[in-house]
Amino acid sequence: xxxxxxxGKDYACREGESVLxxxxxxxxxxxxxxxxxxxxxxxxxxxxxxxxKEAQQGLKDTLVVQNYxxxxxxxxxxxxxxxxxxxxxxxxxxxxxKRMLAPNILRLRLEKPDGFRYWAGQFINxxxxxxxxxxxxxxxxxxxxxxxxxxxxxxxxxxMTGWLFADVQEGDALAFRGPAxxxxxxxxxxxxxxxxxxxxxxxxxxxxIARAALAQGHTGPIHxxxxxxxxxxxxxxxxxxxxxxxxxxxxxYPVVLQGTPPEGGLVGDMKSLPVERLGDLTGYRAYLCGxxxxxxxxxxxxxxxxxxxxxxxxxxxxxxxx
Amino acid sequence: MSTLxxxxxxxxxxxxxxxxFYRRVLSDPYINRFFEGVDxxxxxxxxxAFLTMAFGGPxxxxxxxxxxxxxxxxxxxxxxxxxFDHILCHLRSTLAELGVDEATIAEAVAIAESTRDDVxxx
Numbered sequence: 001x002x003x004x005x006x007x008g009k010d011y012a013c014r015e016g017e018s019v020l021x022x023x024x025x026x027x028x029x030x031x032x033x034x035x036x037x038x039x040x041x042x043x044x045x046x047x048x049x050x051x052x053k054e055a056q057q058g059l060k061d062t063l064v065v066q067n068y069x070x071x072x073x074x075x076x077x078x079x080x081x082x083x084x085x086x087x088x089x090x091x092x093x094x095x096x097x098k099r100m101l102a103p104n105i106l107r108l109r110l111e112k113p114d115g116f117r118y119w120a121g122q123f124i125n126x127x128x129x130x131x132x133x134x135x136x137x138x139x140x141x142x143x144x145x146x147x148x149x150x151x152x153x154x155x156x157x158x159x160m161t162g163w164l165f166a167d168v169q170e171g172d173a174l175a176f177r178g179p180a181x182x183x184x185x186x187x188x189x190x191x192x193x194x195x196x197x198x199x200x201x202x203x204x205x206x207x208x209i210a211r212a213a214l215a216q217g218h219t220g221p222i223h224x225x226x227x228x229x230x231x232x233x234x235x236x237x238x239x240x241x242x243x244x245x246x247x248x249x250x251x252x253y254p255v256v257l258q259g260t261p262p263e264g265g266l267v268g269d270m271k272s273l274p275v276e277r278l279g280d281l282t283g284y285r286a287y288l289c290g291x292x293x294x295x296x297x298x299x300x301x302x303x304x305x306x307x308x309x310x311x312x313x314x315x316x317x318x319x320x321x322x
Numbered sequence: 323m324s325t326l327x328x329x330x331x332x333x334x335x336x337x338x339x340x341x342x343f344y345r346r347v348l349s350d351p352y353i354n355r356f357f358e359g360v361d362x363x364x365x366x367x368x369x370x371a372f373l374t375m376a377f378g379g380p381x382x383x384x385x386x387x388x389x390x391x392x393x394x395x396x397x398x399x400x401x402x403x404x405x406f407d408h409i410l411c412h413l414r415s416t417l418a419e420l421g422v423d424e425a426t427i428a429e430a431v432a433i434a435e436s437t438r439d440d441v442x443x444x
Contacts, residue, residue: 035382038336038371057333058370299362304348308341309366 005048005081013076019044019055020071030071030084037073044071049080060310061186062119088177090127091116095172096147101235104154105201106165109147110174118143120208121185121287123315124150124178128163135160138289138315139179140204142211151204151235181205183287183313185212191220195286195307197274197298199227202290203236205315209287214247222247223278227255227270227290237262253277271297275305282306285313292316326429327379330422336377339416340370346412353408356395376413376434385440396443406438 004011004022013022020032020042032042037057046067055074056064071082093110101107118124123138141149155161168174183205194213196206203226210224228234233256240252241264253274254265261267266277271294275281286302288295295316302312330339344366348354357365368391375381395401410431417427 033382033387034371034374036371036374036380037333038367038374038381040367058337296362300348303341303362304345308337309344309363310337 002076003079004076005079006083016075018072019074019076019080019082023071032072035072037070040070042071043068044082044084045069047081047083049076049078051080052077058310060182060313061188062182062184062313065119065186066182088125088179090175090177092173092175093148095168095170095174098168098170101151102233105233105235106152106154106161108150108152108164108168108174109141110150110176112141112146112148116148116179118179119184119186120212121183121205121315122179122181123205124148124176125180126150126160126164127175127177128160129175133160134177136180136317138181138201138205138208138317140207142208142215144215149204151201153201181315183209183289183315185209185216185218187213187216187218189220190216190218193220193281193284194218194222195225195274195278195281195284195302196222197225197227197270197286198289199270199294200233200290202226202294202315202317205289206287207236207240210243210250214243214250219249221249221251223251223253223274225253225255225270225274225277227257227273227294229257230259231256231262234262234265270294272301274298275301278305280306285311287313287315289315290317325378326426326433327374327377329426330377330417330420332379335420336370336374336379339373339420340366342419343373343412343416344369346415347409350408350412353405356399356401356405372434373413375437376430378429378433383437385437388437388440389443392441393443396441402442403438406441410434 002013004013004019011022011026020030023030030042033039051067051069052074055069059068091113093113096111097109099107120142123136125134125136127134137150139148140151141147152161152164154165196210198206206224210222213222234254237254244250244252254262255270255273256267281302284307286307288298295314299312348357375383413431413434414427
């Protein structure tokens with residue numbers, strides 16, 4: 001009889017009982033609704049043990065590889081330790097390099113701590129230890145690189161960014177928790193066309209995802225749209241052009257809303273431009289990052305253009321008030 | 323006799339049907355205002371639960387949830403029979419697009435029809 005461990009307590013599971021039913025019988029109520037594996041309300045994560053495959057049907061690849069499953073239809077065959085969300089371990093890492101990428105965008109490279117594992121495109125939560133202030137930043141680096149790369153946009157009067165821009169120096173140690181996030185590349189079909197779209201520092205996770213896909217031998221077309229209000233806000237233009245020159249399947253579109261784009265770039269609204277440019281997106285997988293309003297508009301646009309709901313991966317950047 | 327759900331292809335068929343159905347609903351200017359500002363992923367999951375039920379698949383349908391879920395739409399946004407009828411049309415079209423025969427479509431629509439009074443809070 002498998003044992004379910006939840007929040008430090010053990011619960012014995014009866015024959016034929018689901019994880020949800022087992023916990024309920026012991027008086028532990030998880031959020032649930034349809035109880036048929038459809039609505040995903042009862043989704044939990046196995047922190048130890050392997051969840052039954054059938055309880056992961058219909059979930060995104062990135063949730064499956066992180067051992068998320070639906071408690072209502074999971075009849076466990078082995079012991080499981082489950083959690084609702086995992087607050088990552090606290091790490092400390094030295095700042096290796098601090099460099100400006102654009103007028104208000106800073107690149108920080110931190111030494112990758114031993115034992116820290118992540119997928120390109122996930123994010124970490126930087127912690128200012130003196131007062132516990134926390135902000136999330138996406139990782140632009142690849143797991144095999146010896147550093148963690150963050151792109152940080154200056155927020156007017158932002159406490160975290162003010163501190164990072166002005167006070168933090170190369171050689172200082174920064175604390176963070178993580179990784180977190182479900183928007184990353186899992187090789188499922190190497191020929192599937194990919195659309196990557198983001199504005200501002202939304203490029204950070206996309207830069208990681210694009211390079212991870214190429215490194216893993218993705219052969220289908222990869223279209224990366226990076227938008228900014230004006231040309232000065234675009235960065236990594238040369239790096240992305242070089243990537244396109246190296247890999248015929250990789251296409252890079254710098255986009256500005258106003259003024260003149262870089263050579264070969266486009267002028268237009270990022271909410272509609274990728275769909276206008278590519279047309280029918282049936283069979284695509286889409287990664288959308290940046291301002292939440294943009295992400296929601298793009299989610300709708302790419303869905304209506306044919307991308308399946310389970311093939312849309314998003315990372316909306318929610319900017320906390322200063 | 324297999325269930326409608328099994329005949330339609332089970333869980334995987336539902337995933338395909340949900341995307342087609344939801345795309346039709348969002349593209350219909352007569353009803354898409356009811357879906358403004360909602361979390362699309364959560365909404366798709368709810369529609370999956372709804373279609374699973376309409377297809378006679380495993381579900382835990384409670385009229386109470388359906389009633390609570392639509393109350394605000396009925397009393398603040400004017401959701402009525404005409405909107406419900408549009409949803410049934412999209413259900414028919416979605417199934418027809420998937421090659422389902424008319425008799426089977428009628429079965430699914432009849433199940434969906436049974437939720438009308440709950441949805442419209444009567």
